[in-house]
Amino acid sequence: MGTNNVDRIFTLLKGIETGDPAAVNVINPNKYIQHNPQTHEGREGLAALFKRLSKSNPRVNIVRAFEDGDYVFAHTEYDFATRRIGFEVFRFEHGLAVEHWDNIQPRRGPNTSGHSMVDGPTEAAELEQTEENRGLICAFIEKALIQRDLDEVETYINGALFTQHNPDIEDGVVPLLAALEVTSNDRRKIVYDRLHRVLVQGNFALAVSEGSFGGKHSSFYDLFRISEGKIVEHWDTIEAIPPESEWQNDNGKF
DSSP, X not given: OOSSHHHHHHHHHXXXXXXXXXXXXXXXXXXXXXXXXXXXXXXXXXXXXXXXXXXXXXXXXXXXEEEETTEEEEEEEEEESEXXXXXXXXXXXXXXXXXXXXXXXXXXXXOXXXXXXXXXXXXXXXXXXXXXXXXXXXXXXXXXXXXXXGGGHHHHBOTTTOEEOOTTXXXXXXXXXXXXXXXXXXXXXXXXXXXXXXXXXXXXXXXXXXXXXXXXXXXXXXXXXEETTEEEEEEEEEEEOOOGGGOSSSSOXX
């Protein structure tokens, strides 16, 4: 087992490749709250999932991982016969993981600016700016995305430097605004309704939000890189939330 919480998550997620039940020893056997609706509760449910996934000869790449207090948030790339991109969030108590959230979608791209869903910087910097950056991202999500005051977008984003990793959107502010301005109820319509949490280490911030995409109840995980008080890079995943009748636990997605 790793010596810090980020190392522990590397050990856990790499267990997907082998199906080794020992990989889940980073999880508290008496308390593990699972928010993936398709996974059973508890450490045993995760061990069973890993065993099943290992039969498809999976590959796991932890692209970047960060810590915010008791939370670890990781940006991941999976090959489970099909390639997927995910964000994994774990909450720790006394060196053991006690709660888990995630958001996974099929890998697509590169986008027309040539960026994949995972490339770019991987190391946090400017650690002293953590709380200031948390406030920046909270304000951006609430004002620009939830309240849909799109005139505020350029208050938070440096358009000249803004690198976009969403497979459907190009670099810069103008293509982002065009995506957010879609109002017809088609597959491209993006609606943010609620911000659930923002996790930050230095100049990287992960926002977890709820809303709809193309009319489907969805979860949005948006990772931002910040420089000199403005957003300069963005990665994301969007996942449709299944109806409660299909859930394998009762904890909810968020």
